[in-house]
Amino acid sequence: MSKIVEIDAVTKIYGGSVLAVDDLSLAIEEGEFVTLLGPSGCGKTTLLRMLAGFESPDRGRIRLAGEDVTDRPPYRRDVNMVFQDYALFPHLSVAKNVAFGLERQRLDRAEIARRVGDALALVGLADKAERRPHELSGGQRQRVALARAIVRRPKVLLLDEPLSALDANLREAMQVELKHLHEKLGLTFVMVTHDQTEALVMSDRIVLMKDGRIAQVGAPAELYNNPATPYVASFIGTSNLLPARISAIADGRALIAFSGTRCHVPAPTGSAAGQNLMVGLRPEKLRLATATDMAGEGRQILDVTVEESLFHGNSVRLRCAAPGGDILLVDCQLTQSQVTIPAGGASVRLAFNEADLNVFGADDRT
Numbered sequence: 204m205s206k207i208v209e210i211d212a213v214t215k216i217y218g219g220s221v222l223a224v225d226d227l228s229l230a231i232e233e234g235e236f237v238t239l240l241g242p243s244g245c246g247k248t249t250l251l252r253m254l255a256g257f258e259s260p261d262r263g264r265i266r267l268a269g270e271d272v273t274d275r276p277p278y279r280r281d282v283n284m285v286f287q288d289y290a291l292f293p294h295l296s297v298a299k300n301v302a303f304g305l306e307r308q309r310l311d312r313a314e315i316a317r318r319v320g321d322a323l324a325l326v327g328l329a330d331k332a333e334r335r336p337h338e339l340s341g342g343q344r345q346r347v348a349l350a351r352a353i354v355r356r357p358k359v360l361l362l363d364e365p366l367s368a369l370d371a372n373l374r375e376a377m378q379v380e381l382k383h384l385h386e387k388l389g390l391t392f393v394m395v396t397h398d399q400t401e402a403l404v405m406s407d408r409i410v411l412m413k414d415g416r417i418a419q420v421g422a423p424a425e426l427y428n429n430p431a432t433p434y435v436a437s438f439i440g441t442s443n444l445l446p447a448r449i450s451a452i453a454d455g456r457a458l459i460a461f462s463g464t465r466c467h468v469p470a471p472t473g474s475a476a477g478q479n480l481m482v483g484l485r486p487e488k489l490r491l492a493t494a495t496d497m498a499g500e501g502r503q504i505l506d507v508t509v510e511e512s513l514f515h516g517n518s519v520r521l522r523c524a525a526p527g528g529d530i531l532l533v534d535c536q537l538t539q540s541q542v543t544i545p546a547g548g549a550s551v552r553l554a555f556n557e558a559d560l561n562v563f564g565a566d567d568r569t
Contacts, residue, residue, distance in 0.1 A: 233391055267358060285362045296334065341369050443486065471562055488556070507525045
């Protein structure tokens with residue numbers, strides 16, 4: 204694949220002092236679905252608006268399909284944006300909304316009709332062409348906005364929180380629809396969201412941002428299973444983040460102590476005996492130990508006290524206190540073989556594998 208978007212050392216400062224995007228570089232391959240993820244104020248929407256041409260960087264360059272578009276206005280960039288509120292014209296029919304951009308290009312009427320029909324068929328709204336936006340559901344209005352964006356056949360489709368106005372059930376269904384649409388079109392999608400589940404479900408790659416910079420970029424499974432910092436571990440999913448200390452190092456392995464147990468893990472770069480670290484352990488990687496479970500090579504047993512039990516439908520989340528006061532969350536799946544969940548105050552044993560630990564070095568930023 205070839206690079207379709209190249210962002211080179213881009214910086215954006217508002218009002219002379221508010222640093223929104225800080226010396227950020229990113230390359231996006233043609234046909235990728237890339238999600239800019241992060242909390243409010245991390246710079247993700249500013250970055251998307253600079254790609255669209257609605258904001259100009261103070262430093263750095265932006266290239267689209269090899270051409271420098273840094274100083275080009277939005278209408279001279281081969282991109283299109285789907286806005287958070289859809290921005291449909293309420294007085295126009297669905298077909299007229301979709302045709303609006305093509306009419307401004309002064310295309311032949313027959314060509315416009317054909318392309319509008321194709322776009323509406325692609326999003327499953329061919330039978331709604333003469334409806335007005337107020338006659339449609341939220342999900343249908345979102346699909347009209349998508350049809351209007353793709354009908355011009357842009358090189359890159361930009362999506363600004365496209366599902367945020369939908370209720371939870373419809374939002375989940377539209378995540379799948381939008382992913383399928385991306386696969387059908389083969390276009391490059393760049394989406395902004397603060398919803399980690401949305402990013403995990405839909406993306407080829409996630410760009411997790413913090414304070415105007417990239418905290419980590421990679422495939423969803425990579426960010427979930429191998430977070431680079433405690434910040435990534437806590438933002439992507441849920442993780443038990445626990446203070447640890449290195450007891451000894453030998454042959455590239457570190458013996459670390461935390462929460463009343465000791466584990467052998469790969470020694471972080473530059474680490475030394477006596478150094479304080481932090482480890483991460485996903486709640487689903489912990490399980491209630493059985494009578495036959497014993498500590499052994501690569502496996503650990505931890506004695507804890509259950510403080511709280513929260514029913515989550517097909518699972519139960521336990522809040523447990525470990526020796527020294529550390530709190531661990533444990534997700535127990537409710538299966539026929541595991542139907543008894545310990546109540547608050549119960550003493551239980553937890554089992555986990557050393558390989559499931561994420562170890563963060565002393566220099567890793569939170």
